[in-house]
Amino acid sequence: MSTTMSVIRVYRYGGPEELKLEQQPRPEPQEGEVLLRVQAAGVNPLEWKIRQGLAKDFMPVTFPYTPGDDVAGIIEGLGPGVTSFEVGQAVLGRGNGTYAEYITAPAEAFVLKPAALSFAEAASIPVGVTTAWRGLFDEGELEAGQRVLIQGAAGGVGLFAVQLAKWKGAYVIGTASTANLEFVRSLGADEVVDYTTTPVESVVKDVDLVLEGVGERTMRSSLATLKPGGKLSSLAALPPLEQAQARGIQAKMIAAHPSRSILQAAVQLIEEWRLKVSVGKTFPLAEARQAHEYSQRGHGRGRVVLLV
Ligand SMILES: NC(=O)c1ccc[n+]([C@@H]2O[C@H](COP(=O)([O-])OP(=O)(O)OC[C@H]3O[C@@H](n4cnc5c(N)ncnc54)[C@H](OP(=O)(O)O)[C@@H]3O)[C@@H](O)[C@H]2O)c1
CATH class of the missing domain: 3.40.50.720 (NAD(P)-binding Rossmann-like Domain)
Structure with missing residues (x-):
């Protein structure tokens, strides 16, 4: 199994061309974390605002960084102390730097993906x-x-x-x-x-x-x-x-900090068919630049999603 992964990295503030596709070592889950094989990552407008430096006064970044918050994927590994999930389960949630093939994040960031949803649909939900x-x-x-x-x-x-x-x-x-x-x-x-x-x-x-x-x-x-x-x-x-x-x-x-309880409540409404999801447009991870260009137009319906 390869120990490297494809990931988008940003080295300085600027336009969509600053989103670089690179190979990096796969992360290892630490205490309380899961390793997630990312299947889809939502693209939120805040991510192009951060990339352009528009949010640097209140959300400064350390370069290089990987954008991305919304994510859906499959649990591939468990760090010490994680008992709430099993390897192979499909989940959705919020992470830090989700424009990547793998991420690690605290287990409590995730909830189980409703079986009826695709990974792209699941990644359109959290934020x-x-x-x-x-x-x-x-x-x-x-x-x-x-x-x-x-x-x-x-x-x-x-x-x-x-x-x-x-x-x-x-x-x-x-x-x-x-x-x-x-x-x-x-x-x-x-x-x-x-x-x-x-x-x-x-x-x-x-x-x-x-x-x-x-x-x-x-x-x-x-x-x-x-x-x-x-x-x-x-x-x-x-x-x-x-x-x-x-x-x-x-x-x-409003500052929409992550909340597992809100995510859990939303997933329940989705499973009861009381809440619909909508993916606007999808792009492969390698086209994160085009996804940002599209999101930056500020129009359209549903969430833009990267397929990983
Ligand atoms: N504070 C927070 O924690 C937080 C969290 C999430 C998002 N946000 C911010 O909230 C905003 C919306 O986020 P989003 O993810 O929903 O964005 P989005 O998916 O890109 O959707 C933007 C929507 O705005 C509509 N729109 C554009 N101009 C409009 C106008 N003059 N009047 C009414 N609708 C208009 C567009 O519809 P049409 O195609 O019909 O024009 C489009 O559907 C973004 O600025 C984002 O950064 C903040």
């Missing part, structure tokens, strides 16, 4: 579902009967947010471009606004919570749709706190 859950429930305190606006409803986070908010019993309004309206409706949204033809704030008012998944471009319209006392969970840009406070709005930036 998206965790972020949606934290923004809607942990920070947004969404309750049944409330009205929620999901900005960016067709994206890798938004598609879970629409479904989780419906599952909670909320009235759900999503925004998307014309090509994705039907997709967002199919996720269960009560209303879908085509942001390319309609200013969102002209048709949406008095919402209790906005999950702001686009950024500065849509922040103003997000604030305008909220009722006094409403909440704004922002994913991609710092909300204008003073402006929000002046209208009695609680605005927060």
Whole structure:
């Protein structure tokens, strides 16, 4: 068996061409860790923002580094003390540097993959579902009967947010471009606004919570749709706190730290057929550069996934 593996490494901040495919030694699992043979890795927008140096003030990296957080694969080895998994089991979860053929990570980062899902589908879940859950429930305190606006409803986070908010019993309004309206409706949204033809704030008012998944471009319209006392969970840009406070709005930036309990709850909903997953586009690991170029366009539906 080969002791080396293919891995993407980045040596300096810059464009997609900084993603280099290399051969490196395979890692060894340490105490409490598993060795995972990666089958698929999700591509999140944060990864191209980090690569470009846009996040260096709050998420500095040590070069060279391997990008990647979302992962699905097969347990290939167990470090000392790991009893929760067996070699050969298929899992999904979050790791550090998942654009690689093998990774090591703490065993508690993973949950068993639902048998009905492909590895690509499984790798599309962790960051998206965790972020949606934290923004809607942990920070947004969404309750049944409330009205929620999901900005960016067709994206890798938004598609879970629409479904989780419906599952909670909320009235759900999503925004998307014309090509994705039907997709967002199919996720269960009560209303879908085509942001390319309609200013969102002209048709949406008095919402209790906005999950702001686009950024500065849509922040103003997000604030305008909220009722006094409403909440704004922002994913991609710092909300204008003073402006929000002046209208009695609680605005927060969400940090979607990994959570095994959220992942476990999401997997259960998937197994009960109450939560659907959606892979947007797939690329082989060697085309991580093209995957970043695609993700950087900021449009499309579902998560971009690397097949390893
Ligand atoms: N804070 C955190 O912990 C955290 C965690 C995860 C993600 N994020 C951030 O959250 C954002 C969304 O992440 P993601 O993974 O869902 O991204 P994504 O999969 O790339 O999806 C982006 C979505 O935004 C939509 N969109 C673009 N412009 C829009 C507009 N003006 N109005 C409404 N929708 C618009 C696109 O749909 P169309 O094709 O229809 O335009 C696309 O579906 C990213 O900026 C990401 O970095 C933050």
